[in-house]
Amino acid sequence: MSGFDDHLAGGVTTLCRAWALRRADGLLRGFTDHDRALSFDGIDFRPETGMSASALVQGAGLAADTSEALGAISDSGITEAEIAQGRLDGAELRIWRVNWANPAQRALEFRGRLGEIRRDGTLFRAELRGLSDLLNRPGGRVYQKRCDAAFGDARCGFDASRPGFTETWPLARAEGGTLRFDWTEGPESGWFAQGRAEVIDGPGAGLSAPIREDRLADGARLVELWQPICADLPPGTMLRLVAGCDKRAETCRLKFDNFLNFRGFAHLPGTDWLMAVPRSGGA
Structure with missing residues (x-):
């Protein structure tokens, strides 16, 4: 942020936004709402997408930071195919406020991920979710008969790459x-x-x-x-x-021989048992 505060205090500013978008597969691209390309931190920021953002709502508490990005779908920028394929789902996003006359003067304005993406003709609208949004995810476990582990993860413990699976x-x-x-x-x-x-x-x-x-x-x-x-x-x-797993205890034991790592509650009583009431009559 060297000199950036002085530039803001000078009265006459040359500001724009720069975006760095990293997909889940590691592809990193840069965009800017300036009319010329910018470059810093080893990233080239291109202006062809016409991307812009609404006012960023940020707070000092744990409420999620929110905003919305608007851009054009094009072969040189965000493409229709990668939106349809879900390649942008959860993509990491950083936004800077930059002095385009001297890109060394900049401030990181937002860091988070892309949320819901909607098509609007030849444009797309993407929800921006700040880092605090991760705190809104439910945690803990649910008591249920079926396993709540993802097949092949650390809690499951099964090596899904084994021959035959x-x-x-x-x-x-x-x-x-x-x-x-x-x-x-x-x-x-x-x-x-x-x-x-x-x-x-x-x-x-x-x-x-x-x-x-x-x-x-x-x-x-x-x-x-x-x-x-x-x-x-x-x-x-x-x-x-x-190979597929239907999360049942029988499948875990017979198909994968992995019952020791079963993460459900196989002997949990069902709803019929819970609703049963005593009745008079013969034994």
């Missing part, structure tokens, strides 16, 4: 939300149901989708997704299929 195969054809593989060997029908399909290469590399149904039919394996992957998936695209 993760398979990588070339795609034969994609029809909407159904993926066809010319592969009938390996696990039985339903093995990958409630698992996930991950795209390894091609235009959709890095994208994934939950699997609704997995079955063998007509000499092929058909994998039906809950929603289509928003990317071109030409024949030959390599996909990784991860």
Whole structure:
């Protein structure tokens, strides 16, 4: 912030905003609402997107900082495809107030993540969520029969990459939300149901989708997704299929032999037992 306060106090200012956006896959890009490119901290900030932001609401307490970003969808900036594919969901965002005549004079104005993104014709509107928004997430555990761990995470403890539980195969054809593989060997029908399909290469590399149904039919394996992957998936695209877990104690014990790490309460009484009342009559 060297000299920035003096610049603000001088009466005549040359200010703009600069944005650094880092997606979950690590891609870092810079944008600015100035009419010329800026560069600092090793980031080039481009003006082509026409991005702007409403007034940033910030407080000294724990209430979430909020704002909204507005920008144009274009091939050189934020694209329609990456919005549809969800590649910007939860992207890390930093916003500076910058003296464009001397970018060394700047102040970090906002740090947080992108929230909900909405389309508005050829524009997009993105909610900005400050770091304090993380404090609004519910914590703790819920008493329930089914496991509350994410399959393959540290609490689950199961290595999902083990042979037989993760398979990588070339795609034969994609029809909407159904993926066809010319592969009938390996696990039985339903093995990958409630698992996930991950795209390894091609235009959709890095994208994934939950699997609704997995079955063998007509000499092929058909994998039906809950929603289509928003990317071109030409024949030959390599996909990784991860076995599904329905969170039941029986599945944890019989399919994965991982019952010692089961994170549910398998013997919790059901609602029928809780609503039962004594009745008179014969034994």
